[in-house]
Amino acid sequence: MSQTWPTRVDHDTQTYWAGLTHRVLRLARCGDCAHWIHPPRACCPVCWSDNIGHDQPSGAATLFTYLIQPIVPGGPPVVVGWAELVEQERLLVVAAIEDATPETVRIGANLTLEWSDDENAPLPVFRQEPQS
Amino acid sequence: MSIDAIRNKVAIVGIGSSIMSRDSGRSVGGLAADAVRASIRDSGVPREAIDGLSSIYSTDQPTVWPGYVAETLGLSNIVWSNCATPPSANTVTEGVLAVAAGACDYAVCYHSKFRWDTVSAAARKDPLRKAPRGAFDPGLTMPLVEPLGVPNGMFAAFRRHMHEYGTRRDHLGMIVVNNRNWALLNENAVCRDTPLTMADYMAATQIAPPLSALDMDMPIDAAMAVVITSAERAADLPNRPVLVEASANGIAGKTDFFFQAFDTYQSYKVLMDRLWKKSGLTIDDMDLVNIYDGFSSLALEWIEAAFDVRGEAGGFLEDAWDAEAGKLLFNGRIPMSTHGGNLGEGRVQGFGHVLEAVRQLRGTAGARQLQAPQLALVTNGNNPVNAGMILRAG
Numbered sequence: 038m039s040q041t042w043p044t045r046v047d048h049d050t051q052t053y054w055a056g057l058t059h060r061v062l063r064l065a066r067c068g069d070c071a072h073w074i075h076p077p078r079a080c081c082p083v084c085w086s087d088n089i090g091h092d093q094p095s096g097a098a099t100l101f102t103y104l105i106q107p108i109v110p111g112g113p114p115v116v117v118g119w120a121e122l123v124e125q126e127r128l129l130v131v132a133a134i135e136d137a138t139p140e141t142v143r144i145g146a147n148l149t150l151e152w153s154d155d156e157n158a159p160l161p162v163f164r165q166e167p168q169s
Numbered sequence: 170m171s172i173d174a175i176r177n178k179v180a181i182v183g184i185g186s187s188i189m190s191r192d193s194g195r196s197v198g199g200l201a202a203d204a205v206r207a208s209i210r211d212s213g214v215p216r217e218a219i220d221g222l223s224s225i226y227s228t229d230q231p232t233v234w235p236g237y238v239a240e241t242l243g244l245s246n247i248v249w250s251n252c253a254t255p256p257s258a259n260t261v262t263e264g265v266l267a268v269a270a271g272a273c274d275y276a277v278c279y280h281s282k283f284r285w286d287t288v289s290a291a292a293r294k295d296p297l298r299k300a301p302r303g304a305f306d307p308g309l310t311m312p313l314v315e316p317l318g319v320p321n322g323m324f325a326a327f328r329r330h331m332h333e334y335g336t337r338r339d340h341l342g343m344i345v346v347n348n349r350n351w352a353l354l355n356e357n358a359v360c361r362d363t364p365l366t367m368a369d370y371m372a373a374t375q376i377a378p379p380l381s382a383l384d385m386d387m388p389i390d391a392a393m394a395v396v397i398t399s400a401e402r403a404a405d406l407p408n409r410p411v412l413v414e415a416s417a418n419g420i421a422g423k424t425d426f427f428f429q430a431f432d433t434y435q436s437y438k439v440l441m442d443r444l445w446k447k448s449g450l451t452i453d454d455m456d457l458v459n460i461y462d463g464f465s466s467l468a469l470e471w472i473e474a475a476f477d478v479r480g481e482a483g484g485f486l487e488d489a490w491d492a493e494a495g496k497l498l499f500n501g502r503i504p505m506s507t508h509g510g511n512l513g514e515g516r517v518q519g520f521g522h523v524l525e526a527v528r529q530l531r532g533t534a535g536a537r538q539l540q541a542p543q544l545a546l547v548t549n550g551n552n553p554v555n556a557g558m559i560l561r562a563g
Contacts, residue, residue: 043312050312076310076428102329102431105378108318117320119431127423127430131314139378144332160316 042158049077052091060152060159062130066092073125096150097123098130098163105139116142120163135162143168173415173447175269180403180410180563181261183212183396184524189357189515191284192295193390198233201281202241204392212396213407214275216242219396221249221276223264225257227305227518232281232392249273254418256461256550257393257520258558262416264397265558274398280520281392288388308553314427323551324377326431327466331379333432336483338379341465342370343486344472344505345383345512347497348462352509354537359387359515366495384465386511386518393520395527403563410563411530414544415447418556426553436552437474444546448559452476455559456542457529458503459522461549462510471548472499507537519549523558530562 043054049065056063065077068088072081080087098120105114118134121127134142135151148163185207187193187200195203209219222235222244235250249272253259257280264278285300286293304311314320330336349365352358365383373381403410419440423430445451452458452475460475462468469482476499478485489497497505508514508525515521526545528534542562549556 042316044315045312047309049309053313076313076425082422102325102332104320104325104328106318106320108316112318117317117325119322119325127432129428129430131317131320131427133317144329158316
C-alpha cells in the first residue's frame with residue numbers, strides 16, 4: 038500500500054496513531070470512571086471528565102457486523118469488520134478481518150487482534166477463531 | 170399530552186424545483202436559483218417581501234449559501250438566514266422556528282444537489298463538475314477509517330439487521346420497487362421511464378453486498394425550495410396552505426457515521442417521540458408517509474421507527490406488500506413516498522419528500538394523487554443525523 042496513514046492527526050487521536058506504529062492498540066479511556074472511548078474524544082460522555090488517558094485492551098473481541106468491499110478503488114474485496122471488544126458493550130474497532138471470506142465470515146465469531154504486515158503503517162487486524 | 174405552542178402556526182405556501190436530471194446543463198448555483206425563484210412565484214409572495222433564507226450544508230459537498238442566492242436573485246430584504254446541518258428537511262425545520270418566532274415573515278428554505286466529480290467516475294469526465302476544494306469531516310473520524318476504504322457503517326447496520334432479525338434482501342426490494350413504481354407516475358423523476366420489477370431487483374449485482382446500486386439514491390443535478398410564512402398570512406395567498414403540525418431533528422448518543430453502534434435507534438426514537446408528543450397524533454392518523462431512502466436500508470430502519478415495529482420490518486413489509494402492483498400499503502391504508510423517493514425521483518437528500526407531501530395535501534399530485542389526504546409524515550436522514558415533520562392540509 039503506497040498510502041501512509043494517518044491522513045490527519047489531532048489532539049485526541051495522536052496517542053492512538055502513535056500506538057499503531059509500535060503495533061500496540063491504545064484506546065482512549067476515562068481516567069475517572071474507566072469508560073472506554075472510541076473513536077477518541079476529549080471528554081468522557083458518561084461522567085464528563087476531561088481526564089482522558091489511554092489503555093491497552095486485551096485484543097479479544099467478537100464480530101458485531103461486517104462489510105465486503107475493496108479498500109482501494111478497483112482492488113480486491115476484503116472483509117471489513119466491526120470488532121466489539123470484550124472490555125465494553127458496543128466498544129467497536131473497525132478493522133480488516135484477516136483470512137475471512139464472504140463464505141467464512143461469521144457475525145458473533147470470536148476474534149483475536151493481530152497486525153497488518155505493512156512496515157510503514159501497521160494497522161490492527163482481527164482474525165476469526167475457528168468455530169468450536 | 171402537551172401541545173406545541175407553534176403547532177399549525179406556520180404554513181408552507183410555495184414550492185419550487187429545478188429540473189432533475191443526470192446532466193442539467195446548469196451550475197449548482199443556477200439550480201438553487203431556479204428552485205428558489207420557482208417557489209416564490211408559486212407562492213404569490215412579492216419578491217420584495219422575502220426576508221428569510223434557509224439552506225443546508227451537505228454531507229458530501231457544500232451547496233450554496235444564502236448570500237449566493239440573495240445576490241443571484243436580487244433579494245435585498247433578508248433579515249434572517251441560516252445554513253443548517255443535514256438532512257435537507259432541516260432547512261425547513263429551522264425556517265419554521267424563525268417564522269414562528271417572528272425573526273422573519275416569509276422565508277425560503279432550499280437545498281441544492283449536484284453530481285460533483287467526487288460522486289462517480291462518469292462525473293469526473295466532465296470538466297464542469299469539479300467540486301469545491303476542502304475535506305468534509307465534521308465527525309473528525311474520517312482518518313480512522315480511510316485505511317479501510319471508508320466503509321459505510323449504514324450498510325454494515327443492515328448486515329447486522331439480517332443477522333439479528335432474519336431480514337432479507339427482498340425486504341429491501343419491496344422498498345425499492347415501491348419507490349420505482351411510484352416514480353413512473355412522476356413526470357420529473359429521473360426514473361420515470363425505467364420500470365423495475367422484483368425479479369430485476371433480485372438479479373442486480375450486489376456492489377456492496379447485500380446492497381446493489383438500486384439500493385442507493387440516484388445522483389442528480391437538482392434543487393428544491395419551499396416558501397413558508399405564518400398561517401395567518403397564508404390565508405391571503407393563492408395556494409391551499411399546508412400547515413406544520415410538528416417538526417424536529419433528532420441526535421442521540423453514539424452517532425458517528427462509521428463507529429455508531431447501529432442498534433440503538435436512539436436518534437430515530439427521540440425524533441419520532443417528539444413529533445408524536447408535540448402533535449398529539451399517532452402513526453394511525455397519517456394518510457401518507459414519505460420515508461427517507463438515501464439507502465433502501467435506511468428506509469427500512471425508518472419504517473421500524475415510524476410504525477414502532479423495531480426488529481419486525483421484514484414481516485411488516487411482507488404484510489404491506491402488494492406483489493401485483495409492486496407497491497406497499499402499510500396497515501392496509503398508508504402509501505409510502507408517492508413521488509418515488511430518492512431512489513426513484515432522484516437524490517435531493519429528502520427534500521423531494523417534503524415537496525411531495527405538500528403536493529398531496531394540496532391535491533395537486535396529478536396522476537399519483539391520493540384520495541383527499543389530510544396528514545403526512547416526512548422523515549429525513551438516518552441514525553447519525555435526522556429530521557422529520559408532520560404536515561397537515563390547511
